[in-house]
Amino acid sequence: MKRALSVLLIAAMILTMGVYAAAESAEPRQESDDSTVRPQKNPVYELYSADGVYTDSIGNEETYSFHVPQIFADSAAADEINAEIAENFGERVETQFHNMEGGHSLWSWRTEWHAYWNGSQMFLLIKSDVSGDCDEYGAYGYDFETDSRVTNEMILEQRGISKEVYLENLKEAVRSKYEMAHSGIPADLLETSDYAELLEKTMEWQTLEEPMFIDQFGEIETIALIGAMAGAGQYYHLVTPFVHHISIVGDSGLVESCPETAHAGETVTVSLYDATDGDLEISAEGVDGTRVGWLEYQFVMPAHDVDVKVEFIGNGLA
Helix, strand or coil, rough: CCCCCCCHHHHHHCCCCEEECCHHHCCCCCCCCCCCCCCCCCCCEEEEEEEEEEECCCCCEEEEEEEEECCCCCCCCHHHHHHHHHHHHHHHHHHHHHHCCCCCCCCCCCEEEEEEEEEEEEEEEEEECCEEEECEEEEEEEEECCCCCHHHHHHHHCCCCCCCHHHHHHHHHHHHHHHHCCCCCHHHHHHCCHHHHHHHHHHCCCCCCCEECCCCCEEEEEEEECCCCCCCCCEEECCCCCCCEECCCEEEHHEEEECEEHHHHHCEEEECCCCCCCCEEECCCCCCCCCCCCEEEECCCCCEEEEEEEEECCCCCC
């Protein structure tokens, strides 16, 4: 598609099209011992690459950074992915350029991307803001060994995860994110039917079609739409269906060590400092834990976030 951008704008924006990206996250890694196929050249170039400061016709100064990736591969799958990225993110960036030409304000200021590797598979995660109020994401997987697109079904099959197990964990992760997002809302509003109905609707939005990718830690992440009782009413979030968070509540200074995250089914060990003038009470909300000796507490991580409560009980002696 031809893009009508003025010569002055191109110079001012330092807009480059069809130039290899120098982003560190896209650098090709060395081949592994199993002869994993990876491109020898940089596998990503940028359709748009522009950073700068823009002042609109009424004097508003706005900083922008636009970077839209494309996969450097000669295949129908790569062409398909590149076309989707150009439509979903490139056209948004181009609209901002046209706004600048006309002296209008921008409604998007940042589009960025990261590339993550899983063997011969590369996953592109693209993030773009909208009206300064929320972020939108796109995830695209490409296998350089087979020159094919990596689908959700392929990711689950490679990990030996059934669709039922995935959806169960996804919904639990989304539920935790929903509750966390509304933690600052007054308690009386959390007990209303609106809160419960929005949570139910959020659960219905979670399907096998939501974009997923393998992140830099080798974990499955999903782009999930989650309802909100304020603002836009719904926002996109990144959730990790099989990694859940652990928070210490109460006397956190009594905890020597505790992992911040754990997989469902993993045994979590919380180590405590010794208290010579009293006792320590510890419990994990919603799970059955076990005191191991005097200074350790263990529980099996469920498929949701967990609050670990620690409390010091004095012995009453002066």
